[in-house]
Amino acid sequence: MANVATMDAGARVSRPKYGSISHDRRWALRWSYFFLVLFAIFFLMPPVYMLITSLKTSAEISAETNPWWVYHPTLANYVELLTSPIYLTFFRNSAIVSAVVVAITMLIAVPAAFALSRMRFWGSTVLATGVFLTYLIPETLLFLPLFKMFAVFNEWTGIELINRWWVLLIIYPTLTVPFATWVMIGYFASIPKELDEAALMDGANYRQILLKVFIPVALPGLIAATIFAFTVSWAQFLYPLAFTTSADQLVLPVGIITTLIKGDVFNWGQIMTGALLGAAPPLIIYAFLMDYYIAGLTAGATKG
Amino acid sequence: MVDAALESPAIRPVARRRAGLHRAMQRKSTIAFFMTLPLLLLIALLVLYPALYSLHLATLNKSMERFVGFGNFTFLFKRETFWMVVQQSCIFAITAVIFKAIIGFFVAHFVHNIPSKGQRKWRGMLLVPWVIPPAMSTLAWLWLFDPSYSAFNWILAIFGIGPVPWTGDAYWARFSVILVNVWIGAPFFMIMYLAALKSVPEQLYEAAAIDGANWWQRMWYVTLPMMRNIIAITALFSLIVTFANFDIVRILTQGGPIDRTHVFATWSFWLGIQGGDIPLGASVSLFMVPILTVAAIFILRDIHRRGNES
Numbered sequence: 161m162a163n164v165a166t167m168d169a170g171a172r173v174s175r176p177k178y179g180s181i182s183h184d185r186r187w188a189l190r191w192s193y194f195f196l197v198l199f200a201i202f203f204l205m206p207p208v209y210m211l212i213t214s215l216k217t218s219a220e221i222s223a224e225t226n227p228w229w230v231y232h233p234t235l236a237n238y239v240e241l242l243t244s245p246i247y248l249t250f251f252r253n254s255a256i257v258s259a260v261v262v263a264i265t266m267l268i269a270v271p272a273a274f275a276l277s278r279m280r281f282w283g284s285t286v287l288a289t290g291v292f293l294t295y296l297i298p299e300t301l302l303f304l305p306l307f308k309m310f311a312v313f314n315e316w317t318g319i320e321l322i323n324r325w326w327v328l329l330i331i332y333p334t335l336t337v338p339f340a341t342w343v344m345i346g347y348f349a350s351i352p353k354e355l356d357e358a359a360l361m362d363g364a365n366y367r368q369i370l371l372k373v374f375i376p377v378a379l380p381g382l383i384a385a386t387i388f389a390f391t392v393s394w395a396q397f398l399y400p401l402a403f404t405t406s407a408d409q410l411v412l413p414v415g416i417i418t419t420l421i422k423g424d425v426f427n428w429g430q431i432m433t434g435a436l437l438g439a440a441p442p443l444i445i446y447a448f449l450m451d452y453y454i455a456g457l458t459a460g461a462t463k464g
Numbered sequence: 465m466v467d468a469a470l471e472s473p474a475i476r477p478v479a480r481r482r483a484g485l486h487r488a489m490q491r492k493s494t495i496a497f498f499m500t501l502p503l504l505l506l507i508a509l510l511v512l513y514p515a516l517y518s519l520h521l522a523t524l525n526k527s528m529e530r531f532v533g534f535g536n537f538t539f540l541f542k543r544e545t546f547w548m549v550v551q552q553s554c555i556f557a558i559t560a561v562i563f564k565a566i567i568g569f570f571v572a573h574f575v576h577n578i579p580s581k582g583q584r585k586w587r588g589m590l591l592v593p594w595v596i597p598p599a600m601s602t603l604a605w606l607w608l609f610d611p612s613y614s615a616f617n618w619i620l621a622i623f624g625i626g627p628v629p630w631t632g633d634a635y636w637a638r639f640s641v642i643l644v645n646v647w648i649g650a651p652f653f654m655i656m657y658l659a660a661l662k663s664v665p666e667q668l669y670e671a672a673a674i675d676g677a678n679w680w681q682r683m684w685y686v687t688l689p690m691m692r693n694i695i696a697i698t699a700l701f702s703l704i705v706t707f708a709n710f711d712i713v714r715i716l717t718q719g720g721p722i723d724r725t726h727v728f729a730t731w732s733f734w735l736g737i738q739g740g741d742i743p744l745g746a747s748v749s750l751f752m753v754p755i756l757t758v759a760a761i762f763i764l765r766d767i768h769r770r771g772n773e774s
Contacts, residue, residue: 192577196586199571203593203651206604209615213607227615272503279496287500289764294511296760298708300729301753304736304746305514305521308528334510341503366495395597397711398729402737413599417715428607435600446595450588453595457652458659 207439214238214433221428237433247434249408250415253325254438257411258393261332265389268337270382273344274370278356288345295338303402306331310403325409331399336389343388343459347381348374384456387449391442412438522747526740536747545723545731550751552638553727557707557755560645564706565699567646568653575654576661587658594651602715605644606631609716634724637717641725644712649705653698660694661687697766700759707755728752 213221215233225231241247275281276288310321321327351374359369375382400414407419416434420427446453525532540546575586593601608615609630617627630640664687672682688695710729713719719726719734726734728751736745 188577192574195570196574196578196590199567199574200586200589203590203647206601206608206647207592207596209608210604221613227613227618268502268506271499275496275499279492279499281493281496284496287504291503291507293760293764294507296704296756296763297511297515298704298729298752298756300708300710300732301518301749301756302511302514304732304742304749305518306510307737308521308742309514309517331510333506337503337506338511366492391595391597395599397597397599397714398733401714402733413597416603417599426607426610428610428613431603432607435603439596439600442595442597443592446591447588450584450591454587454591454655457594457655 207436210432210436210439213428214436216429218427218429237429238437241430241433241437246407246419247415250410250412251437253410253415254394254412257325257328257332258390260329261336261393262386262389264329264333265336265340266382266386268333269340269344269385270375271370273341273348274366274374276341277345277348278374279366288342291338291341291345294334295342299335299396299398302334303398307402322403323405323409325400325404325411327403328393328396328400328411331403332393332396335396336392339392340385340389343385343456344378344381346459347378351377380452380455381459383449383452384459387445387453388456390445394442518746518750521743522750524743526743528743532743536744539744540747545726546748548723549726549728549731549748552725553707553752555638556642556645556709556713556725556727557703560642560649560706561699561702563642563646564649564653564702565695567650568657568698569695571650571654572657572661575658587655590654591651593648594655598648598711599715601648602644602712605640605647606716609640631717632721634721637721637725641713641716644716645706645709648712649702653702656694656698657691660691664690693766697763700763704756704759707759708752 209228212228212230214237215230215235217232217234217236220230220232272291276284276291307322310327314320314322321330355373355377356369359373364372395413396411397413400411401417404410404414407415410418412434416431416438420431420434521528522536523531523533525535571590575583575590578586607613611629611632614627614630616630620626620628629636631637668686668690669682672686677685707727708729709727710733713725713727713730714733717725719730723731728748732745732748734745735748736742739745
């Protein structure tokens, strides 16, 4: 067999193979680096251009000079935005909404994931699949009925929900909880059964098993789900755009788009500064917790 | 079972009813039910109910007082804009997903090819578009596409290529929204495919190399079959998200020029929130359901199959 194979290969490939594999590898490596640089330029160009523009004055932005270079760098845009009360309000609203939504998400998702992965009860497997399916329902399908529901709720109870920033605290969990639960089910399911059986034998109740065994062991999953919940609530754009309108109720993404763009006047220096500052929190978290971030990203599809 | 055994066998008769309730509360299924209750309430009230409610809304007239049956749908079918939106949504989602998958596939291979020491750094850099909130990065693209100060046109002008109307012309605007979507989504594919590539056992490649397989054969007979599941599920996920996309079109073109770039989500927002016709907007958004259902069924089948394998 081996003879036939080598003869066959020898017949087809006339030149000697020795050395050419490492030669091929070297070229493959060079091409890989070449294309990686090319794609890195493509992927990093918009954020870099944000930074470039944010360091320019309005005069330089509209000047006929090279747009890819800063001739007179200035931090004026940053100073102006970070001292403007309205921008700080956007930032505060975003920060509060994201922090509270993360807390709500984890409080709902972790016990539910524990129950669904460990305490088999009637309908628990169907429910786990159902949770995953709700994650697939996009917010673009739900914002109009929700808008109407809030109006009806106002008629019934007199509580106004439209144009209140805290209504986002109620809606955002619909985006974060299903996926967080799904990820946590995956992590909890990977914990060996012997661990909680041993804890049960020692007389631990379910609360103790969850708090003292599962959460510490599944901490990487917990961090990944937390990061996911934060980035989703920080980046959400449709719901705040549909449900909040007055300037003091807006969160960052909507605030930048509706207040910094006035009619046809685009103050691009400030818009880019605002956008960059808005992108900063997820980027900083990503920079420090990249492995957890990627684990959470791939968990949704590779686990389960 | 164990918790039942731990319970004290001597219960005084007077406390029996309370103890019965207490035992029911201690039962595994009861505890489990209460642990999942917040999740169930959230999904039922804020996901399932609105989803069904939009079916009801779609049958009402603009002031939501009168039942019009399929009136909204027949009205939509007669409008040319609607068919344009259907066409644009499909072009947008399918083209974007295909390009995201191709770019993600190749970039994943390039990252996989280089020594593992440097992979983390490259992977970290290449995922940045996915991390930035889409609304923020689309603003950067809007500025890059600016009609008078476009930084792209400045570069193109060096090569003597005339100013490109990135968002002004219907075809270029369609190209632009797809480009931005690909830019945001390709890193996600890259990460997924990279994870899949890492899970292919090295022995398979060695065996293929011994058998004299060339690069294409290794790709076709080893890599692709091993990655098939991940490729399919990532593409389906992305199809759902891209089909329902809102941020990019809304910020980049607002549906213009003359409604040429509207997708279902942005058009239903335009009709429902800005136009004040919630039932019509809800009817438009309902057209997303068939394709979402098909994608969801395939994803579910894949998950089910893998559940059976393990």
